[in-house]
Structures are given as structure tokens and as C-alpha cells.
């Protein structure tokens with residue numbers, strides 16, 4: 086019989102770690118406080134509508150394929166992956182810009198708006214592609230223990246890209262503010278302001294323009310289902326509705342967990358729950374004091390809306406960004422002043438345009454997201470006020486009037502992130518990837534007091550997002566298998 090492993094939480098990082106460890110012969114038990122597995126990628130179903138509660142952009146398909154390949158599969162064994170074309174639309178106050186599928190198409194769009202940007206844009210995108218290859222091959226799968234992990238000839242040559250920012254790079258490509266916003270958009274997935282994100286992370290622009298925006302038919306929940314079926318093949322046991330209340334230890338050894346359903350024991354424990362929460366479960370064995378988190382830059386929280394309505398989502402695309410208000414002011418409200426934005430930007434997702442299984446016939450689903458500062462106190466009144474503004478702007482910019490067609494609406498905010506996911510300050514997607522929170526400067530995957538306790542997920546290496554969470558689960562399981570098994 087292999088080693089017994091307990092995994093706390095069931096987000097993408099935890100599911101990944103569960104699959105690799107179980108495949109290597111460990112007896113794995115996953116404990117999830119909520120009613121279903123998948124973490125932030127939970128699925129909410131109501132009145133014939135189905136909503137992905139969190140991630141909706143399927144980027145970096147190579148990372149998903151690498152995971153499936155390690156188990157002898159490809160994504161197509163579990164779900165049909167469709168490349169969206171156009172990938173997405175961006176609404177500004179005075180115009181809308183569609184980002185088509187394929188780099189050359191996108192470059193043509195840019196040149197039509199700013200003919201002078203072509204050379205600099207091509208150079209930027211070539212560099213972004215090279216950085217992507219370097220990141221995937223040499224950097225993002227590293228455990229984040231030592232600076233030596235980062236030093237290769239290729240990274241040394243790119244040192245200036247770690248001390249300059251994405252914003253600085255983008256300003257050299259074009260002076261057009263709309264094109265600048267589009268080029269800065271991909272790094273928002275890393276949770277920080279583009280003016281605080283190292284230029285090396287322009288590899289996200291390759292993920293966006295080069296690798297494309299995909300949709301797994303049935304929604305992101307299908308990816309969770311695929312991972313669960315692999316886990317089931319290796320006899321992973323899932324315990325939902327089971328909240329871990331304490332990590333039990335003896336001397337320098339983690340011995341088990343105490344949950345609302347009793348105690349469980351294991352040789353190795355991995356937590357994929359939010360890092361600060363995990364540290365609370367560890368008491369005196371925590372890796373970091375509570376004050377450590379006070380000085381960190383978290384990725385934004387969000388106010389979300391799940392909406393079912395009559396009719397078709399006309400005049401919009403599957404993914405739509407509403408940058409029709411001041412981008413700078415909104416990001417200041419998230420990262421500097423930490424107040425609710427007066428005129429928020431928002432993201433509108435209409436997945437039933439690509440998938441008729443998500444809503445009853447003749448009906449549509451919508452998901453809206455407003456990024457806001459973590460740690461604020463949100464109220465239903467605020468949610469409703471923001472929602473009214475979204476409905477008005479949909480009508481104004483797209484001619485889509487859903488006001489009297491809404492059959493179902495539910496909002497989800499900062500305090501819901503705290504209560505549903507035990508998220509520190511209600512962050513939606515972890516700890517931002519700023520220069521001082523990158524790679525070896527991120528919270529460590531290994532507990533310093535308990536030799537057999539580990540962390541995975543979006544707050545440790547490599548960072549926020551579904552592909553990084555999958556990579557994080559691989560990193561921690563590789564480390565455990567190499568060192569201890």
C-alpha cells in the first residue's frame with residue numbers, strides 16, 4: 086500500500102496534485118468544504134440554466150494538454166474544445182474593437198487603427214512568444230526555492246524585462262489609448278496593475294493573441310469533471326461537505342486533520358485551500374504570521390452576476406470587455422485608494438452563444454464580472470446599483486436590452502468569496518504576480534515546521550489562473566514524489 090495523502094480543497098491545483106500522487110501509488114483523500122469539487126470553478130445550476138461560477142477564459146491550452154498527456158489522454162477524450170473567433174470584443178466609449186483569431190488578423194486590426202505601430206507590435210509579439218517558451222520550459226514549473234532555479238543564459242539575457250513593466254513596453258508600441266488597453270489586458274489575469282507587472286510577463290500576450298481563446302463545450306465545469314474522472318481511475322476518494330478545521334501535528338510531523346465529520350490521518354498533507362486560511366488551520370506551525378498578508382498585493386476580488394434571460398444575446402460576443410469608463414481610475418480604486426469604483430469597467434460573458442446546453446431553449450445565460458479591491462465590505466444594495474449600470478451600458482453600447490427579459494439573477498461578492506472559499510480578504514484569484522511577489526518571492530510550497538506538509542494553489546508558485554493552478558499542483562506533487570516517495 087502506498088503512502089496515505091490528505092489533500093485539503095478541490096480546486097484545480099488540488100485536483101492536479103491528487104491525480105499525480107494517486108497515479109504514483111499514493112492513497113489519496115480529498116476534503117472539500119463545499120457541496121461540489123472544483124473550487125473557484127464550481128458550477129451553479131438553476132431553473133435549467135448552468136453557470137460557471139468562476140473562470141471562463143480557457144487560455145494556454147498547451148498546459149491542459151500536458152496534464153492530460155501525462156495520464157495518457159488528451160482534452161478531446163473528455164470535452165470538445167472550440168477556438169473562438171473572434172476571440173473577444175472590447176467596447177470603448179466611442180468604438181468597439183474585435184480581437185480576431187490569429188496573430189496576423191489581430192495585427193491588421195491594430196494597423197487599421199494605428200498604422201505606425203506595426204514594427205514595434207511585431208517585435209513585441211515575437212518577444213512575447215519567446216518569453217512564453219522560456220517561461221514554460223524553464224521557469225513556471227520550478228518550485229520557487231532558490232534563485233538558481235531562475236538563472237539560465239536565456240533568463241540572464243532578459244534581465245531588463247524583470248525591472249521594466251508591461252505598461253512601459255506597451256507605451257513604446259502605440260500612443261493609441263484603446264490599443265494600449267488591449268495590450269495591457271492579458272496581464273490583468275496575473276492580478277496586478279500592468280504598471281506593476283514585469284515586462285517579462287508579456288508572454289501573456291502570446292497566450293492571448295498567439296495561442297488563442299478557447300471554449301470547452303459544456304463550460305469550465307467539464308475540465309473539472311475530466312480531472313475528477315482521471316482521479317477516480319486512480320481511486321482518489323472525494324469527501325465533499327467536509328470542512329477541515331485543524332491540522333493535527335506531533336513534533337515536526339503533520340499527522341492528520343480534524344474536520345466537521347471527524348478526524349482523518351495521513352503520512353503527507355497538501356493544502357490547496359487559500360494559503361492564509363491554511364496557515365490558520367496550522368496554528369503555531371503556520372508558515373507566515375497574519376501580518377505577512379497585510380502587506381501583500383492580492384489579486385482583485387469581484388462582484389459577479391449569474392443571469393438567465395429570455396431570448397438570444399444579440400449584438401454581443403461570447404467574451405466582451407467593457408472599457409467604456411476610465412481604466413486608470415478603476416485600477417487606482419483597486420490597488421491604491423481601495424474603494425468601490427464609481428464607474429466600474431466590467432466583463433460580460435454570454436456562453437450560451439457558443440453552447441445551447443447551458444440554458445433552456447430560446448433562453449440565454451450571462452455572467453458579468455466587476456473587479457474590485459479585496460477586503461471591502463459589499464452590500465446587496467451596491468450589487469444592485471452596479472447591476473443597473475451594467476444593464477444600461479449593455480443597451481447603450483450593444484443595443485442588447487435584457488431589463489425586462491431577466492428570469493433569474495444572482496449576485497456573488499467579496500463576502501461570498503470569504504464564506505464560500507475561505508478566501509483571504511475575499512480575493513477572487515489569489516496573490517498578484519508583481520515583481521516582489523514573483524517566483525521565489527511567493528509564499529513557499531513547503532511548511533517550515535512540519536516536514537510533511539505542503540501548499541499548492543494560486544497563492545503560491547506560479548500564481549493566479551487555471552493553467553498556473555494546474556502547474557502548481559504538478560510542482561507540489563513532483564516535489565513530494567522526488568523528496569519523500
Ligand SMILES: Cc1cc2nc3c(=O)[nH]c(=O)nc-3n(C[C@H](O)[C@H](O)[C@H](O)COP(=O)(O)OP(=O)(O)OC[C@H]3O[C@@H](n4cnc5c(N)ncnc54)[C@H](O)[C@@H]3O)c2cc1C
Pocket residue numbers: 093094095096097098099116117118119123124125126138139140141142143144327328329330357358359362387389454505506507513514515541542543544548549550551552554
Ligand atoms: C470570478 C473568477 C473568474 C476567473 N476567471 C478566470 C479565467 O477566465 N481564466 C483563468 O484561467 N482563471 C480565472 N480565474 C482564476 C482561477 O479560477 C483560479 O486561479 C483557480 O481556479 C484557483 O484554483 P486553486 O486550486 O488555487 O484554488 P480554489 O479553486 O480556490 O480551490 C480551493 C478550494 O479549497 C476549499 N477550501 C477552503 N478552505 C477549506 C477547508 N477548511 N476545508 C476544506 N476545503 C477548503 C475551497 O472551498 C475551494 O474549493 C478566475 C477566478 C474567479 C474567482
